Amino acid sequence: MTAPNATLRAVRMGMLMSQDDFARAIRDAGQRAGVPNDANKRLVQRWEAGVVITPRPTYARALEVVTGLPISALGFSLAVPHPPTSDDGTGSVNVDPTVIPSQALPSLPRAAAASGANHSGIWLSRYEYHSSGREGTFVGVHHVVVLQHGDRLTVRSLPGSSDSPLTLDLTVDGNVVTGTWVEQTAVDGYYRGARYHGAIQLLVEPTGRRMAGQWVGFGKEMDVNTGPWELVFQEASTNKAAMDRYNRPPTP
Known part of the structure; x- marks a missing residue:
């Protein structure tokens, strides 16, 4: 018997996505x-049902980008040696032996990777x-959890840090970070579940430990409003x- 991947399902539902949307x-x-x-929807169902317990690297990278979380935090099993199978094959469990933990996945050869900067971590x-x-x-x-793939940064807030989930999708060019942000406000808060979004540009300090700039x-x-934004x-x-x-919640 297989155990459902309740973690992945909870992450998807927390993002307010249907299986088709995901x-x-x-x-x-x-x-x-x-x-x-x-x-496709069937593959998402197989992941969540626990039929596929380890996604192939192509899907693992995309899952990290979409959720903003490392594959090891999405309820999957990692690095289990089994004969090669495909995600759409038959059988009760499919495992790809080439899957490795997200920290070891190769980055795409883009500008940020060439500079040696890596901003993955918790901010x-x-x-x-x-x-x-x-x-x-x-x-x-x-x-927030920041994951870097080449010159792309995916940023997702940890669910317990706020009742208003936040996501950012950013591109790094040297010390300049540019992209978009989305926040789904709390249903019982002042903004009553409204969804806000906009653009953001940040400058990375020489230490690499702080990004500061403006949102719009x-x-x-x-x-149209604007204001300061920083990632520490x-x-x-x-x-x-x-x-x-x-x-x-962060300490004041």
């Missing part, structure tokens, strides 16, 4: 990385925004123990 995001991530894949995200309705400036803080996005009254490095590990330590 499969589409996996395909899109592969296309952007130049490594196409054939993810503290902090931004400021003005609320016209409350006539004040407020701060949003999250512990629309406000509740559909006006906490630790390089993205294993389960490290994420457990930071899966809590």
